Amino acid sequence: MSDLSGTARLLLGMIHVKGRRTGYDIKRLVEVSTRFFWAASPGQIYPELKRLESEGLLTRSEEPHGGRARNVYTATDEGEQELHGWLTESADPVFEMRNEGLLKLFFADSLNTEEQIEVVRAMRAQQEAILDGIRKATPPYRPDRKFGYIAWLYGLGIHGWTIEWCKQLEADLAEGRVPQGLQESDASQTR
Amino acid sequence: MSDLSGTARLLLGMIHVKGRRTGYDIKRLVEVSTRFFWAASPGQIYPELKRLESEGLLTRSEEPHGGRARNVYTATDEGEQELHGWLTESADPVFEMRNEGLLKLFFADSLNTEEQIEVVRAMRAQQEAILDGIRKATPPYRPDRKFGYIAWLYGLGIHGWTIEWCKQLEADLAEGRVPQGLQESDASQTR
DNA sequence: ATACTCATGTAAGCTGTTACATGATTCT
DNA sequence: AGAATCATGTAACAGCTTACATGAGTAT
Numbered sequence: 001m002s003d004l005s006g007t008a009r010l011l012l013g014m015i016h017v018k019g020r021r022t023g024y025d026i027k028r029l030v031e032v033s034t035r036f037f038w039a040a041s042p043g044q045i046y047p048e049l050k051r052l053e054s055e056g057l058l059t060r061s062e063e064p065h066g067g068r069a070r071n072v073y074t075a076t077d078e079g080e081q082e083l084h085g086w087l088t089e090s091a092d093p094v095f096e097m098r099n100e101g102l103l104k105l106f107f108a109d110s111l112n113t114e115e116q117i118e119v120v121r122a123m124r125a126q127q128e129a130i131l132d133g134i135r136k137a138t139p140p141y142r143p144d145r146k147f148g149y150i151a152w153l154y155g156l157g158i159h160g161w162t163i164e165w166c167k168q169l170e171a172d173l174a175e176g177r178v179p180q181g182l183q184e185s186d187a188s189q190t191r
Numbered sequence: 192m193s194d195l196s197g198t199a200r201l202l203l204g205m206i207h208v209k210g211r212r213t214g215y216d217i218k219r220l221v222e223v224s225t226r227f228f229w230a231a232s233p234g235q236i237y238p239e240l241k242r243l244e245s246e247g248l249l250t251r252s253e254e255p256h257g258g259r260a261r262n263v264y265t266a267t268d269e270g271e272q273e274l275h276g277w278l279t280e281s282a283d284p285v286f287e288m289r290n291e292g293l294l295k296l297f298f299a300d301s302l303n304t305e306e307q308i309e310v311v312r313a314m315r316a317q318q319e320a321i322l323d324g325i326r327k328a329t330p331p332y333r334p335d336r337k338f339g340y341i342a343w344l345y346g347l348g349i350h351g352w353t354i355e356w357c358k359q360l361e362a363d364l365a366e367g368r369v370p371q372g373l374q375e376s377d378a379s380q381t382r
Numbered sequence: 383a384t385a386c387t388c389a390t391g392t393a394a395g396c397t398g399t400t401a402c403a404t405g406a407t408t409c410t
Numbered sequence: 411a412g413a414a415t416c417a418t419g420t421a422a423c424a425g426c427t428t429a430c431a432t433g434a435g436t437a438t
Binding site: 006009010013016017033034036037038039083084086087088090092093094095096097098099100101102103104105106107108109110111115116118119122123125126127129130144145146147148150151153154157158161162165169179 | 201281297337370
Binding site for chain 1: 399
């Protein structure tokens, strides 16, 4: 047991937290909540739900709405245990980041100042778009979903921090100033 | 042109910045620099270098060291143009994050307080390990690699911020305090 | 002698996305 | 009537990791 994919855990968690859900429900939930730290596409959600059903972690009930098919999933006891086991296990969690803006910045030495500033601005614009998406998805405050709120606050904080960092860097570059933090290393290098 | 993968861009950039390089060189460079915002494994690097060669963006020269094979790659003019085109293009850059610690936190409502704190602590421990890795990889200060340094500073900042955020949350949870930012929403909810 | 680093690669497999296909219901 | 949303799914493909395989040179 417990060789579930991260996405399987996400589905289990969503169903636990929100109760009985369809694949479509989960897809929308992900879009307004975990999207920025754990994405999942429909091409992944539907097959994975089936797999979890076949493994006995979810049960499916067909509840068509008029002539429209609808599969509502519920967690089994085993599913709940699996979720709890994952939440309390002590394996180091996955952390992966792909930040193309930062990668460009890393290689920006050969550009002229305007181009460099443009790279930072593009990186900031993207972070602003993400922050906007998070802001718009304000979770309603519910005492039983404190941690949904906390994760949301983290999103605001981390992307807000990055935006401020970018602004500072843009200003430094525009004014030909040495970016913060380089002074000390300037001082420590002798030749 | 310009349908290169992100990893191809990484290789092009590394070769531009560092000059003639072997796949092994790049592998090690990635491990101490871009790893935390753009990873690349050897199973990807070697085939991609070949592909870039066959597309005329890199040239390969066989320079065995004793009986040990060695392929040294250099960027062609086309490769340099490709790199510059990417750095200055205005397409919104890739940003992806998979943060399992945060995902656990998102689902932590059903845990007891000790377990909740443990989730945060695990998330922090991981960020501390990453910060440590970044710190150890201090890039030597070189005026022509200012942006390598800037990206490094960003790494220190962003992971440092997250660590402080986790500490604050741990303290709040331990003392049964309502986490920062929840007060306002507490006030706004009437019942 | 032995272990470590240099050096290159391949194969299997997993994860995930994109794009497409289908069709019903509800809103305007 | 037409558009948007609800709802489910598949197929093709891209990207990446892990593990393995191989072997030479270098440092202890």
